[in-house]
Ligand code: DX5
């Protein structure tokens with residue numbers, strides 16, 4: 001079954017506990033933590049202390065999906081591992097040593113993800129698909145929640161899903177940006193296995209209903 005990862009970027013930062021609780025109580029599968037540095041993307045969100053505090057609040061069971069939108073993420077991997085990330089996803093565009101970065105994340109005992117901006121082709125990550133735990137396809141230009149999904153990314157998602165099937169890879173195929181009930185079916189059909197939902201989740205009156213409709217139930 002498809003997993004849903006609400007993004008805390010759309011939660012109330014002055015009451016993050018309520019945002020995290022909303023994810024857990026409504027049966028979200030992962031909790032997506034968007035880390036932004038003001039360089040790789042224009043916006044600044046939060047850092048490793050927030051992730052550590054969230055981990056302390058959730059206990060061991062929650063799956064903390066940490067999406068690093070930061071330049072040279074290799075500088076900060078230890079901190080996010082220490083903070084309790086389950087998955088650390090870095091951008092292919094943000095590091096000159098993607099292979100070493102993936103390896104370092106694994107050495108820290110954390111699952112490793114690689115994200116692609118809408119304009120980045122999958123060629124950048126093909127050599128690593130056998131060892132990546134998650135491929136994160138951005139369907140908006142990263143930096144802000146509440147944008148509209150860029151539909152031209154969908155063929156790339158489908159090609160990655162096809163390659164995964166053909167070669168028997170195990171990675172999760174996560175889609176992030178502008179996901180809502182109206183476009184979830186197309187994304188599921190393209191082969192997405194995890195859908196991130198920020199504004200759709202936190203804006204929904206009935207969050208369980210929102211999760212059901214994103215899952216196609
Ligand atoms: C965008 C972030 C996304 C964002 C998604 O830079 O990586 O995770 O929070 O928000 P929505 O679902 O509102 O597009």
Ligand code: ZN
Nearest residue numbers: 007034067176
């Ligand atoms: Zn994200």
